[in-house]
Amino acid sequence: MPKFDAIIIGAGQAGPPLAASLTKAGMKVAMVERHLFGGTCVNTGCIPTKTLIASAYAAQMARRAAFYGVTLQGEVAVDMKAVKARKDTVSGASRTGVEKMLRTMENCTVYTGHARFESPTTIRVSNEANDLLEAPKIFLNVGARAVIPQLPGIDQIDYLTNTSMLALDTLPRHLVIVGGSYIGIEFGQMYRRFGSEVTIVEKGPRLVAHEDEDISAAIKEILEKEGIHIQLNAECIHFRKDASDPEQPNVVGTTCSEADPDIRGSHVLLAIGRKPNTDDLALDKAGVAFDEHGYITIDDHLRTNVPGIFALGDCNGKGGFTHTSYNDFEIAAANLIDNDPRKVSDRIPCYALYCDPPLGRVGMTEAQVRKTGKPALMGTRPMTRVGRAVEKGESQGFMKILVDAESKKILGASLLGIGCDEAVHCLLDVMYADAPYTTIQRAVHIHPTVSELIPTVLGDLKPLA
Ligand SMILES: Cc1cc2nc3c(=O)[nH]c(=O)nc-3n(C[C@H](O)[C@H](O)[C@H](O)COP(=O)(O)OP(=O)(O)OC[C@H]3O[C@@H](n4cnc5c(N)ncnc54)[C@H](O)[C@@H]3O)c2cc1C
Numbered sequence: 392m393p394k395f396d397a398i399i400i401g402a403g404q405a406g407p408p409l410a411a412s413l414t415k416a417g418m419k420v421a422m423v424e425r426h427l428f429g430g431t432c433v434n435t436g437c438i439p440t441k442t443l444i445a446s447a448y449a450a451q452m453a454r455r456a457a458f459y460g461v462t463l464q465g466e467v468a469v470d471m472k473a474v475k476a477r478k479d480t481v482s483g484a485s486r487t488g489v490e491k492m493l494r495t496m497e498n499c500t501v502y503t504g505h506a507r508f509e510s511p512t513t514i515r516v517s518n519e520a521n522d523l524l525e526a527p528k529i530f531l532n533v534g535a536r537a538v539i540p541q542l543p544g545i546d547q548i549d550y551l552t553n554t555s556m557l558a559l560d561t562l563p564r565h566l567v568i569v570g571g572s573y574i575g576i577e578f579g580q581m582y583r584r585f586g587s588e589v590t591i592v593e594k595g596p597r598l599v600a601h602e603d604e605d606i607s608a609a610i611k612e613i614l615e616k617e618g619i620h621i622q623l624n625a626e627c628i629h630f631r632k633d634a635s636d637p638e639q640p641n642v643v644g645t646t647c648s649e650a651d652p653d654i655r656g657s658h659v660l661l662a663i664g665r666k667p668n669t670d671d672l673a674l675d676k677a678g679v680a681f682d683e684h685g686y687i688t689i690d691d692h693l694r695t696n697v698p699g700i701f702a703l704g705d706c707n708g709k710g711g712f713t714h715t716s717y718n719d720f721e722i723a724a725a726n727l728i729d730n731d732p733r734k735v736s737d738r739i740p741c742y743a744l745y746c747d748p749p750l751g752r753v754g755m756t757e758a759q760v761r762k763t764g765k766p767a768l769m770g771t772r773p774m775t776r777v778g779r780a781v782e783k784g785e786s787q788g789f790m791k792i793l794v795d796a797e798s799k800k801i802l803g804a805s806l807l808g809i810g811c812d813e814a815v816h817c818l819l820d821v822m823y824a825d826a827p828y829t830t831i832q833r834a835v836h837i838h839p840t841v842s843e844l845i846p847t848v849l850g851d852l853k854p855l856a
Contacts, residue, residue: 751815
């Protein structure tokens with residue numbers, strides 16, 4: 392049986408850099424990947440979607456050309472085959488890069504196949520040789536996949552997920568998206584801009600329910616302005632096939648009331664959440680504990696309940712983003728190699744929603760701050776009063792920053808506007824520095840940028856009523 396110092400299962404966002412660090416530290420490592428190197432982000436997540444969003448943005452800017460005084464001849468047309476080809480090139484280059492790095496890494500042996508535990512220290516790989524590998528340390532970086540809800544009629548229709556959606560190279564006539572959160576919104580705006588009719592169906596009373604209500608409302612307005620239909624409070628989602636309209640055979644019912652008309656679509660995308668890939672790892676054979684949603688239970692140093700077994704990335708339920716998975720790698724490597732006790736709880740929550748304009752988020756929402764009952768200050772500014780946004784002709788959205796009234800530390804921010812996925816980092820960095828907001832309020836930022844208004848917003852804080 393091949394013996395290693397460490398086995399890594401899953402070549403996602405944490406596994407490959409961890410393999411590099413462990414081998415550099417002199418360890419003999421086995422990397423097991425069952426499908427595409429680079430995992431979700433590279434193949435079916437961030438990279439392909441943001442590449443497509445760039446094409447959609449180009450189409451939108453072309454449509455708005457006259458606003459900028461630019462004349463185009465004829466209608467703006469989108470070549471979906473070319474759009475997909477560009478996405479495949481960008482995503483493919485990244486996947487090939489990860490695979491090449493692993494296969495040429497000294498002291499790293501790559502196994503292709505599905506890995507399952509046989510015991511706390513052995514892993515069976517479902518490849519031709521049916522390899523059984525042994526190591527005292529095993530790192531799980533197995534990621535997550537789209538949830539397929541068991542809603543009435545789901546088996547009758549041909550639904551898409553984020554994965555199959557990315558294989559399309561034609562334009563859906565009417566894309567009906569079930570789920571009004573990050574994935575649904577990004578695909579929805581992108582396909583509307585490509586030229587599809589788009590309807591987003593959301594069970595709850597608003598989009599992106601865990602953001603503040605004003606953010607949900609602003610995003611809804613932005614999407615509706617582009618002609619996206621949004622059906623909220625769809626408390627009784629069900630499906631049926633109706634071949635009487637062969638171009639739009641998929642029917643989505645949203646309420647159980649006969650009065651509400653069903654929605655007919657050519658395509659249906661399910662975007663209602665993710666579940667960890669932990670149900671097919673034979674975790675029971677190793678005795679690894681997981682919660683009721685399948686997330687592997689870890690401590691602040693990514694250790695599971697079984698000594699020597701660690702869980703990183705989406706499968707531990709502590710992040711759900713590429714940057715959190717990569718940070719898990721950094722924490723694992725710091726603890727194991729550098730004797731540096733970095734912890735998961737050191738992380739400040741941050742992420743972006745890549746609608747256009749994007750939402751940059753850090754720390755607490757206003758609702759969360761209010762819930763603490765602690766005295767707080769808030770500063771806001773519409774993007775119509777941000778010079779850079781006005782100059783660019785992209786002034787939708789607003790910025791909102793919350794500060795602890797006593798400590799003067801930044802508690803959180805929601806920045807919805809052009810460039811806000813970048814501008815939010817000046818707040819994030821001050822929070823990591825554990826400095827008061829006055830540090831950045833006195834900083835001189837470059838003109839003209841979106842970030843230059845952050846000190847201005849902080850200079851005009853008002854008590855949270
Ligand atoms: C549409 C979409 C858009 C997204 N956009 C963003 C974004 O803009 N920004 C962001 O930060 N995040 C985004 N995400 C989330 C991000 O992609 C994930 O959080 C990130 O990829 C998680 O990485 P990971 O390392 O946990 O696992 P993954 O990248 O999912 O990798 C897991 C790997 O493990 C392999 N594997 C699983 N089980 C086994 C097994 N038993 N044996 C062997 N191999 C196995 C899989 O094949 C896969 O390669 C997006 C996700 C989606 C779906």
